[in-house]
Amino acid sequence: MTYLMEHKDEEARLEIKTDPEVVKRQAAWAGIKPGMRVLDVGCGIGKTTAALAELVGPAGQVVGLDYSAKRLALAQERYGSDRIRFIHHDIRTPFHSSPPFDAVWARFILEYFRHDQLAIVGNITASLGLGGIACLVDSDCNSLLHHGQDERLQKTLEDIMGRLARDHDFDAYAGRRLFGHLRSLGFHDISCRIEPHHLIYGELSTVDAYNWTRKIEQSARVSGCTFDEYAGEEFSRYPSRYDAFVAECTRFFTSPERFSYTPLVICRGLKTPQLVR
Numbered sequence: 364m365t366y367l368m369e370h371k372d373e374e375a376r377l378e379i380k381t382d383p384e385v386v387k388r389q390a391a392w393a394g395i396k397p398g399m400r401v402l403d404v405g406c407g408i409g410k411t412t413a414a415l416a417e418l419v420g421p422a423g424q425v426v427g428l429d430y431s432a433k434r435l436a437l438a439q440e441r442y443g444s445d446r447i448r449f450i451h452h453d454i455r456t457p458f459h460s461s462p463p464f465d466a467v468w469a470r471f472i473l474e475y476f477r478h479d480q481l482a483i484v485g486n487i488t489a490s491l492g493l494g495g496i497a498c499l500v501d502s503d504c505n506s507l508l509h510h511g512q513d514e515r516l517q518k519t520l521e522d523i524m525g526r527l528a529r530d531h532d533f534d535a536y537a538g539r540r541l542f543g544h545l546r547s548l549g550f551h552d553i554s555c556r557i558e559p560h561h562l563i564y565g566e567l568s569t570v571d572a573y574n575w576t577r578k579i580e581q582s583a584r585v586s587g588c589t590f591d592e593y594a595g596e597e598f599s600r601y602p603s604r605y606d607a608f609v610a611e612c613t614r615f616f617t618s619p620e621r622f623s624y625t626p627l628v629i630c631r632g633l634k635t636p637q638l639v640r
C-alpha cells in the first residue's frame with residue numbers, strides 16, 4: 364500500500380513540521396544518550412536522524428531507515444556522514460543489524476499500519492541488542508479533538524479518519540496501542556508519557572497553518588470522502604462539496620476562538636534476554 368502522505372510536497376512538509384529540539388527532548392526522555400548507536404525508523408528526509416545524531420554526540424552513530432528512495436537521497440545529501448548513514452528498507456520485513464543497535468526510535472510511523480503494527484514493532488526491534496531501548500511515538504485521536512467547530516465539520520473529519528482506517532490501514536488511535544505492543548513483545552521497564560503534538564489556540568502560527576492545510580487536504584483527497592455534509596443549498600456558491608469543506612476548515616482553523624489538540628504518546632521499554640521474538 365502506498366504511504367498515505369505521499370505527495371510532491373511531502374519532503375517540504377516533513378522539513379517544516381519537524382522540530383529537532385522536540386526530537387532530542389523526547390529521545391533523551393526515552394534514555395537515548397551520548398555514545399549510543401541508534402536506528403531511526405521511517406526517517407524520511409533525515410531531519411530526525413540528524414537530531415538524534417546530535418544527542419548521541421561524536422562517539423555515537425545513527426542509521427536512518429526508510430523505503431522512499433527520494434527522501435533517502437535528500438537525507439544522504441543533507442546529513443550523510445561517517446556517523447549518520449541511511450539505509451533503504453521496507454519495515455514490513457524484519458531488519459537485522461550486526462552489531463545490534465542500543466536504541467530503536469520509531470516516531471509517526473506505526474500509525475500507517477493499523478493491522479500490522481505488532482509485527483512491524485517485531486521487525487524493527489529485531490535489530491536491537493539485549494537491554495537496548497525501543498521508543499515508539501505516535502499520535503492518539505489524530506486530528507479529531509477540537510472545540511468551536513461546526514458539527515458537520517466534526518462529522519466529516521470523523522468520516523475521513525474512518526475511511527482512512529478502513530481503506531488505507533491508517534490508525535488515528537495508534538498512540539494508545541504502543542504500550543500493548545511493547546508489553547506483548549516482552550519488553551520490560553516500560554514507561555509512557557503524553558504530551559501535546561498539536562495544541563492550537565488563539566492566533567494561528569504559520570507553521571500550524573501550513574501543517575493543518577497539508578494534512579487535511581491530503582487526507583481528505585486520499586480518503587474518498589464524498590463530503591455529504593456540504594451538499595445543501597447554503598453551499599451552492601462553492602465549485603464542489605470538497606471546496607465547501609476546505610473553506611469551512613480554513614474558517615475554523617484561522618479563527619482565534621478555536622481550540623485544537625492532538626495528544627502524542629511516547630512509550631519506551633527495554634529488550635529482555637527472554638524476548639519472544
Ligand SMILES: C[S@@+](CC[C@H](N)C(=O)[O-])C[C@H]1O[C@@H](n2cnc3c(N)ncnc32)[C@H](O)[C@@H]1O
Pocket residue numbers: 366377381404405406407408411428429430431434452453454455469470471472475
Ligand atoms: C511521517 S514520515 C516520517 C516521520 C519522522 N519519523 C518524524 O518523526 O518526523 C513517515 C515515513 O515513513 C516512511 N515509510 C512508510 N512506510 C514505510 C515502510 N513500509 N518501510 C519503511 N519506511 C516507510 C515514509 O516514506 C516516510 O518517510
